[in-house]
Amino acid sequence: MFADQTVIITGAGRGIGAAAARIFAEQGARVIVNDLNAAPAEETAHAIAQTGGQAIAVAGSVTDPAFPDKLMRAAVDAFGAIHVLVNNAGYTWDGMIHKMTDEQWQVIVDVHASAPFRMIRAVAPYLREPAQAEKEAGQPFSNRCVVNVSSTSGLHGNIGQANYATAKMGVVGLTKTVAKEWGYLGIRCNAVAFGYVDTRLTRTKEAQEEAIEIDGHEIVLGIPQKVRALLDANIEQRIPLGRAASAEEAAGGIVLMASPLARYITGHVLEVTGGMGI
Numbered sequence: 001m002f003a004d005q006t007v008i009i010t011g012a013g014r015g016i017g018a019a020a021a022r023i024f025a026e027q028g029a030r031v032i033v034n035d036l037n038a039a040p041a042e043e044t045a046h047a048i049a050q051t052g053g054q055a056i057a058v059a060g061s062v063t064d065p066a067f068p069d070k071l072m073r074a075a076v077d078a079f080g081a082i083h084v085l086v087n088n089a090g091y092t093w094d095g096m097i098h099k100m101t102d103e104q105w106q107v108i109v110d111v112h113a114s115a116p117f118r119m120i121r122a123v124a125p126y127l128r129e130p131a132q133a134e135k136e137a138g139q140p141f142s143n144r145c146v147v148n149v150s151s152t153s154g155l156h157g158n159i160g161q162a163n164y165a166t167a168k169m170g171v172v173g174l175t176k177t178v179a180k181e182w183g184y185l186g187i188r189c190n191a192v193a194f195g196y197v198d199t200r201l202t203r204t205k206e207a208q209e210e211a212i213e214i215d216g217h218e219i220v221l222g223i224p225q226k227v228r229a230l231l232d233a234n235i236e237q238r239i240p241l242g243r244a245a246s247a248e249e250a251a252g253g254i255v256l257m258a259s260p261l262a263r264y265i266t267g268h269v270l271e272v273t274g275g276m277g278i
Contacts, residue, residue, distance in 0.1 A: 002029035011089030013040025025053030068122030112167030141186030179267030195273030240275030
């Protein structure tokens with residue numbers, strides 16, 4: 001399905017991003033695996049290579065303004081072209097509005113909204129110029145697209161996540177704008193909004209093996225054990241499918257929206273929620 005296609009995935013060292021990288025590779029894509037830290041990125045890329053796929057790891061922070069151009073050049077140097085960009089990288093730093101600091105607000109908005117914007121700006125010539133050449137030659141457009149990761153927190157808000165919810169709704173507006181600006185070149189842009197997925201962001205803080213360090217702050221991902229217990233206690237009432245999604249199931253939504261099967265879908269927000277919120 002993705003033969004001869006190059007796919008860049010940010011935040012692909014673990015969780016949903018790593019699962020998406022594996023699925024894309026299984027479907028023939030050449031994958032650029034980005035992560036903040038080199039070790040998980042290299043582990044994911046190595047696992048893909050071990051099964052006969054093609055992947056390289058490019059570590060770096062998506063919030064570094066210089067990094068998007070570096071990532072695009074690495075992809076082109078390795079595989080010659082770019083076809084799909086998946087803006088998946090991110091984390092949470094929760095807090096109630098009346099206690100949230102300016103820094104806490106800004107870093108989450110930066111990673112979930114400003115970083116995808118810079119990534120899309122950086123990938124623009126690599127998607128637009130070959131599409132323009134195809135248009136001028138009267139050729140069918142190749143499959144080219146951007147998939148942004150949003151959240152039900154962005155669509156509906158969530159207690160303790162004013163920063164995250166704002167950024168994740170913002171990326172929906174970014175998605176729809178790119179779809180309108182680039183549609184004439186056959187370049188699609190969609191978002192995938194995840195609900196309850198079993199990742200580091202939804203496991204209990206107490207179960208985390210490590211914190212992430214951002215600008216000198218150690219941020220423990222996850223949610224308090226009491227909150228997780230409440231979520232699990234009434235899960236069958238909240239989610240028609242009665243369970244959290246696996247990382248692979250969530251990643252399937254990304255791959256679906258990037259695939260040629262979605263060639264006439266753009267500007268859409270696909271909710272991957274097991275029916276939560278219907």
